[in-house]
Amino acid sequence: MNTLIQEVTQRIEERSKETRAAYLTKIENARRQGPHRGALSCGNLAHGFAACSKEEKADLTSMIKANIAIVSSYNDMLSAHQPYEHYPQRIKEAVRKVGSVAQFAGGVPAMCDGVTQGTPGMDLSLMSRDIIAQAAAVALSHNMFDGALMLGICDKIVPGLLLGSLAFGHLPTVFVPAGPMPSGLPNKEKARVRQLFAEGKVGRDELLKAESESYHSAGTCTFYGTANSNQLVVEMMGLHLPGSSFVNPGTELRDALTDAAAVQVTRLTDLGDNYLPIGHIVDAKSIVNGLVGLLSTGGSTNHTMHLVAVARAAGYIINWDDFSDISNAVPLLTRIYPNGSADINHFTAAGGMSLLFKELLDAGLLHNDVRTICGDSLEKYRMEPRMLDGELTWVDGPTKSMDKEVVASVASPFKPDGGLTVLNGNLGRAVIKNSAMRPGTEQIKAPAVVFEDQFELDAAFKAGELNKDCIVVVRFQGPKAIGMPELHRLTPPLGVLQDKGYRVALVTDGRMSGASGKVPAAIHVTPEAWDGGLIAKVQDGDMIELNITTGALTLLVPEEELAKRENKLANVAHHQVGMGRELFGAMRTHLSKAEEGACSLFIEQEQN
Template identity: 55%
Template sequence: MTLHPRLHEITERIRKRSADSRAAYLRGIDAAHREGPSRTRLSCGNLAHAFAASDSPDKGRLRADVTPNLGIINAYNDMLSAHQPFEHYPEIVRRVARELGATAQVAGGVPAMCDGVTQGRPGMELSLFSRDNIAQATAISLSHDMFDAALYLGVCDKIVPGLLIGALAFGHLPAMFVPAGPMTPGIPNKLKAEVRERYAAGEATREELLEVEAASYHAAGTCTFYGTANSNQVLLEAMGLQLPGTSFVNPGTPLRDALTRASTERVLRITALGDDYRPIGRLVDERAIVNAMVALMATGGSTNHTIHWIAVARAAGVMLTWDDMDDLSRIIPLLARVYPNGEADVNRFAAAGGTQFVFRELIDAGLMHGDVVTVAAGGMRAYCDEPRLTDGKLDYTPGIATSADDAVVRPVIAAFDLQGGLRLLRGNLGRSLMKISAVKSEYHRIEAPAVVLDDPRALNKLHAAGVLPQDFIAVVRYQGPRANGMPELHSLAPLLGLLQNQGRRVALVTDGRLSGASGKIPAAIHLTPEAARGGPIGKLREGDMIRLDANAGTLEVLVDADEWNARSHAANTAPAAQDMGRNLFAWSRNLVTPADQGALSISCGPPSPEGGWEYDAEYELGGDSAAAAAPHEAKDA
């Protein structure tokens, strides 16, 4: 199928914009590859240290330098349901490697925190920065120079982007991502949301709320809604970085273990020691990045990836912008409705046709690059096939040709919407993003007075006091990367959802983030420039009329221009942070780039010719859309 002309145009635009940075990145990974298999560069003392604790067969192979050694980067912990299954993966991987005459070592562990646990808590202010910490921990794990390929065990919000950024820093190594899969279905997500809203209204007890939450989050595996964690899995498959069909197979099943074994076998076959070398730095090019964004739009995935994948792309020398995402969203149809965009969970999505059905529809319509090289043989077409166990042996069969549940997935010709789930908003308040796939069309345009807050907890207090206007737009500022690490504000969703259900027209405008599980409330998020960088949101006052219009792609304050220009920025009135380790990340807050540059607190991608890395004000404004209404920020990072 011929590629859609607009998709081709957007991809070419990214390629040309990225030409210098991509070329510099590829030169770096080629130089690393030319030096030969890692262990040949180690001294005898270095090497002896590295295999001292290995079993005898492994020691012999590691001494010989002729078989692949696989490094395992593990995000295991047993507090988080999504990562608990990884406890036993390393032993499976080592066993498979030995059967193939190779070796495998756990190179290191990376932290894995859960936004579901830290929502509304001081620890949430560390969440975004944990991504960069994970990238650094990945690099440290691989720094021993012992490995011919790496296998990455991670699932959730910041963990996968962090692992991916770290993996791209070692772009000469082949890489395979291996998920743990979702937990089995619990109570319907819609019921959980209803109880949350009743609790916010004082109509449900804490015991009732806890009971319904525990019935939803009830076992090992990823949470079943289509938030950031499960969006990670779809994006990895769309980029060809994990085996086809691995995303939504439940933990503890024979198929799950078979896919882990197959992932190990495959990554050992694509090292530089064989004749099918596939380094991750070559696989992740502008086409793979576009495929990830196409999959995000077509499935109505998490808004967090509008930050994370800019950082991931930059790590590979690819310069992706919000304008690219917005333009892609305007040509990519919405093919899936999974909570919060619908009532189904990811298990039902997989049963209805899942990624295999969606990817085949997109490739056949010319809306996804089918010619990318992937970790799997067969390229992107392989990702249209479904894994099965036949007599205990893993094989693949073509995915279903017709949706098994058209309330969950649909073909391109009968899409839920002609456009994807994202809209870029521009105006005199700056640039922000809105997830429209879960918001009913009658709420795509809201014009209402501002209720201005620097502390998100204040909104519930105002509601309890009965002083909120009938219709309003909650402006929650000083929540950006520089201010406090950009915590998610999902704790606002139950109250705002309750008010919307009462027929009130409400919305949210913030320089912070929302959870990947947020949906039905119109929300202009990631507003850039943020208040802590002198962004216009800091000039808003109580009662200012704001117009949020997703259809027109605008976000504006309706204040006389002379009065607006004369205003000064309000000081941050949020209470002092509770520390909870926050002091350790002060440097990150000082260095972090704006949201539309990936909110990076680390140097990412190839260095500048001068050997440094600096804040790119033009890039922040969208590069190709420099005429956007958002004012320039100070070049202060």
């Protein structure tokens, strides 16, 4: 094993001894010999299978056959999740054929950041993750189940389903993907049209045409944002079937993989000899493997919060220093938009997950001694699924990249590091994704231009007030202030300024999209402005230094001057009412700091 990755794993285990032990005790106490429904009263059980067929009722009464919970995030509005419409029936049939039963246990909400981007609904996006976790817990709380299948793909949904699943860590659980849409208009061309629209050089009709040709069918969006990062990380953690993450929907192979996932979970229940609950799979090594996969591919910065929360749900404490050190240990092996021009389908064609596993395993960058839904190592993940004579099988994956512009080798990577840096300074701690940044943008010292709402930037940009070297500060965007919406609408205007030759950067206590790219963006600044962070005292014209090489994020204002400034709170009431946002007030006030996962689910545990 790589020495640094081994050190990070060991320190995570050391700092988490008590919390992990408590978690394992909790899930062991939740386990019982035989089906859980055996402890239900006759009235409880009768309610639980009232709508089942006679055969299913007999099977569930016998207590010798497994009952699998299906938890789905299906809705028609998310292109990635629309294929899930027909999954439950397919899963039930696959499970029935191997002598078990599957029941649809519950649905969870699933919002699309692509739809809510730049609208009031986006203020609910991050908080929806915790609601999804709670909804999954409600679905599983009927105690009827011996295992679970989690159907989810996009931004907050997979992290939420992981949080909910780990609360029921005594249950074997398999995650079931649905795959990306076929390639459409290249993402780079879509971004070009967005910038032209921001400059007023094309109209709405041309912009909508470009967007529709990019997002054009059922399936996950093809750029490497949070949704596809979710899929890659979950496979790296051994919770997907090998090679199943990026198979297009509506194909014979996709259907066969769904059937196989349904069957696989029945093999892991406590009714057999191969009991393997999710709480045992997700351990420190599994989490580190997820981080290695994320960072070696330039994945979404949203996981600097999501994986912190997921780890906490499994009893582990991780922080941004762990991300930073692993980023320093692993090379950048992929160029997928926004880190390049290729999309996720091009990545698959170039070698995909099996090649990525091979490169990382051979270089000692992944823990191979881990449990997965397929066995006690990652060896099967070197293989890729194929249909041969109508049957699903796994064959040896490629031994080298089929396109070296998309997938590189550890011996000859795109960058020697993973491209995620933690910044520290008097402005606080922040993360910056530099894997897609242009050479020469690693350091910028410039005057601040301060906004307290992302929409204010549009007006300033259109008025030409930002045509200069500057560091744009957008504050009061953090978890407790307004729920930490993504600020992806800032990308086109800032990209235009950069293309004009101005040295620009962004500093914010909010989030950028998982597709943040070429503009230097110090995001997730903590402490946030609402919590009294120094970012609340920045004024227009203050000099700020952002330096990736040294890791500095510094407000260059004398301490005596800062002491005179009042720490005023912005008026964010218009972000807290309307579009249902008033219903989330209590949750918003209990969200933890960004580096602690921006999570509301562990308050009582922390207090106890």
